[in-house]
Amino acid sequence: MNYSEKVQESIEFADLRNKVQSLLDYLGMETSELESGREFAMKSNEPIVYQMINNNIKQNYIVSSTLQAIRTDIENMHDDIRADIKQEKNALSHADQSEDNA
Structure with a gap:
């Protein structure tokens, strides 16, 4: 097992994407519940509760956006590692062929 494969195995074991x-x-579930609560607060004429819920929804949006960026970074990292493994295997294969020819 080459170094890139060991890195890939470690990353897959960490299961960061999931x-x-x-x-x-x-x-997503939390935001749905907050939106229902926000509607109720608006209908009940509770502006302070409405504003608090609205702030929580905004905070969830920021956290979700950051997590989505992290997920994209993880996926790109996996793609890079796969490309490195393929490149390493090709290099090792060519090295083996060169030794066989010598």
């Missing part, structure tokens, strides 16, 4: 996705799913 962990980030779980957080995004939770925030």
Whole structure:
């Protein structure tokens, strides 16, 4: 197993994509509940509660956006590692062929 494969194995074991996705799913459910609460606060004429809920929705949006950027970075990192592994395997294959020819 070459170095790139070890890195890929470590990253896949960490399962960062699924962990980030779980957080995004939770925030999505939380935001839906907050939106329902915001509607109720508006209908009940509770502007302070409405504003507090609105602030929470904005905070969830910021956290979700950051997590989505992290997820994209993780996916790009996986793609880079796969490309490195392929390149390393090709280099090792060419080195083996050169030794066989010598």
